Amino acid sequence: MSKTMTQPELAAIEVKGMTREAFLMRGAIAAGGVYGLSTVGPFVRQAMAQGGGDVDILNFALTLEFLETAFYTMALKQVKGLSGDVKEIATTLRDNEAEHVDALTATIKDLGGKPVKAPGVDFGDAFSSEDAFLELAQTFEDLGVGAYNGAGPMIESTEVLAAAGSIVQVEGRHAGVIRLLRGERIAPGAFDKGLEMAEVLEAAKPFIKA
Amino acid sequence: MSKTRTREQGDGEVAALDQLAREDAGSRAQFLKMVGGAGAAGALAIFVAACGGDDEAETPSGGGSTDTGGGGGAASKGDIAILNYALTLEHLESAFYQQVLDSGQIKDPKVGDVAKSIGEDEMEHVQALTATVEQLGGKPAKAPKTAFEDVIAAGAQKILETAAAVENLGAAAYLGQAGNIKNKEILAAALSIHTNEGRHAAVLNQVVGKTIVPDGAFAKPATMEEVLKSVKPFIKA
Numbered sequence: 001m002s003k004t005m006t007q008p009e010l011a012a013i014e015v016k017g018m019t020r021e022a023f024l025m026r027g028a029i030a031a032g033g034v035y036g037l038s039t040v041g042p043f044v045r046q047a048m049a050q051g052g053g054d055v056d057i058l059n060f061a062l063t064l065e066f067l068e069t070a071f072y073t074m075a076l077k078q079v080k081g082l083s084g085d086v087k088e089i090a091t092t093l094r095d096n097e098a099e100h101v102d103a104l105t106a107t108i109k110d111l112g113g114k115p116v117k118a119p120g121v122d123f124g125d126a127f128s129s130e131d132a133f134l135e136l137a138q139t140f141e142d143l144g145v146g147a148y149n150g151a152g153p154m155i156e157s158t159e160v161l162a163a164a165g166s167i168v169q170v171e172g173r174h175a176g177v178i179r180l181l182r183g184e185r186i187a188p189g190a191f192d193k194g195l196e197m198a199e200v201l202e203a204a205k206p207f208i209k210a
Numbered sequence: 211m212s213k214t215r216t217r218e219q220g221d222g223e224v225a226a227l228d229q230l231a232r233e234d235a236g237s238r239a240q241f242l243k244m245v246g247g248a249g250a251a252g253a254l255a256i257f258v259a260a261c262g263g264d265d266e267a268e269t270p271s272g273g274g275s276t277d278t279g280g281g282g283g284a285a286s287k288g289d290i291a292i293l294n295y296a297l298t299l300e301h302l303e304s305a306f307y308q309q310v311l312d313s314g315q316i317k318d319p320k321v322g323d324v325a326k327s328i329g330e331d332e333m334e335h336v337q338a339l340t341a342t343v344e345q346l347g348g349k350p351a352k353a354p355k356t357a358f359e360d361v362i363a364a365g366a367q368k369i370l371e372t373a374a375a376v377e378n379l380g381a382a383a384y385l386g387q388a389g390n391i392k393n394k395e396i397l398a399a400a401l402s403i404h405t406n407e408g409r410h411a412a413v414l415n416q417v418v419g420k421t422i423v424p425d426g427a428f429a430k431p432a433t434m435e436e437v438l439k440s441v442k443p444f445i446k447a
């Protein structure tokens with residue numbers, strides 16, 4: 001992997017393989033690039049200890065859901081002249097993402113974990129027009145799909161997998177409809193391949209204010 | 211065009227869904243017994259088979275990353291049965307879009323494009339699932355005989371509503387099996403199809419004026435029994 005890490009000592013660590021531990025480690029390393037080393041310490045230690053439980057994966061998902069919720073909330077306030085269809089869809093998406101945040105937060109607490117806080121966000125000029133908004137919306141929704149699909153096989157608990165599955169289908173629905181509104185092919189291909197945590201964090205990084 | 215696809219061999223083992231549709235009793239155990247081929251562990255190359263030439267970015271994990279190690283778990287008979295269940299549904303969907311497109315009933319070119327791209331996805335799912343079942347040493351489920359004539363004759367609106375219903379069902383069917391799949395790579399493959407079906411479902415709902423998220427923020431799964439009962443009208447006994 002050729003991601004540029006902000007922490008040189010972390011950049012030296014490379015983890016290969018398909019195991020759950022490796023998946024979490026790679027995510028932890030990437031998180032270091034996003035949030036800085038201090039927040040990553042516990043994450044890495046946990047991930048290395050015994051796989052970290054499903055909490056780390058849920059917190060990873062929660063971060064993305066926070067990002068999406070903030071994105072649609074701000075868009076509905078800031079994008080001028082949203083058309084009827086787009087406004088209606090954006091409202092649905094905002095509400096869905098907010099429910100995902102609540103559900104993930106509650107699940108993490110149920111599992112004895114500590115939910116991450118909402119990250120600071122910066123969406124650049126994505127709210128300057130409907131087109132710009134929809135373009136970034138597509139990026140986020142496709143990213144969300146890939147993130148959950150990548151994490152899914154690493155989830156240990158059947159209940160958590162079921163919950164993640166019920167959320168990711170909704171992300172897929174969002175992604176398809178946003179693409180439809182943009183006149184794009186509704187799916188990038190016939191298979192929504194899973195992404196590594198590291199790839200997702202790298203893609204999300206520009207929009208997170210550390 | 212190629213309307214006569216793989217219908218011929220109606221002999222020997224009847225397609226699993228045909229059989230079930232006839233017997234009405236959707237016993238899961240029975241279904242599993244019927245569709246489950248010889249279980250054998252093996253390397254799974256569903257993505258290799260499937261991910262050719264889409265507009266996805268380069269595959270970051272490269273070629274030789276997945277060596278089926280790492281606690282993936284052997285593919286069980288149950289996994290093969292689930293794949294064949296999914297394959298039967300994909301056959302049904304794929305045949306439907308093929309027939310719809312051949313019928314010329316959809317006049318709106320935008321909607322036609324959507325139907326075409328969905329049909330392409332379903333066909334890729336059929337190919338990938340077939341290849342995967344074979345690689346696992348199982349026997350791929352055959353295409354069921356379909357009964358979409360009335361739907362197609364009824365025109366575009368009915369066609370799109372049916373498509374939406376079938377896609378929502380398909381998405382729920384995959385979701386319903388996620389927790390039952392033992393092998394991690396098969397799970398990854400199923401998840402990658404699941405959200406694709408979710409995309410189809412939401413888009414078709416939008417096209418016919420329904421909510422894109424009929425279950426709200428959390429999609430509901432469907433059991434094999436529920437799914438088989440719902441698709442029964444579209445299968446010729």
